[in-house]
Amino acid sequence: METLSDQPVRLTAWVHGRVQGVGFRWWTRARASELGLSGYARNLNDGRVEVVAEGARSGCEQLLYLLRSGRTPGSVDVVVDRWSAAKGNLPGFAER
Template sequence: MTDTKSNGDKASGNVRVTVWVRGRVQGVGFRWWTRARALELGLTGWARNTHDGRVEVVAEGPREACVKLLELLRGCDTPGRVDGVVERWSEARGSLGGFVER
């Protein structure tokens, strides 16, 4: 049996996920709610409104925590109404501190 963590398995390391959420997600406390969930999961990053009505979320941390945040963003307990979520995964940059609303 091989311990993948000791072999540098990237799945167990930190990652960055950039997420675009569309629907009725501006002016309903969505960024605040996202920040609270991200902090509970130990993630760093930010959430901001975009000019086209979406919310963009950038989060870094353990892959499992990022996946959980995505599940929450797609869930039915968010403020407002989520019509769609698009995600892009990349390597963590390590340059983020805390989690802020922009």
């Protein structure tokens, strides 16, 4: 029986702080891959990094925890998150 934490979801997180040019996208890709998530991390023109991850809710929750942990490259001020249904159109995890 599938539990709620196993159902696929999509996490979109906007990471504010000093997160560009410090290996943040690479670090995020590595963590997401370890958690079995697909998606991407990309720099935005305003200095934020957008992270889109799909997979089991428990994995996405763990990634969000890691993004907020204070143990990332650079310096994260705040992470704004949005949850939605998985679309299933993200093969692997990429740095964009």
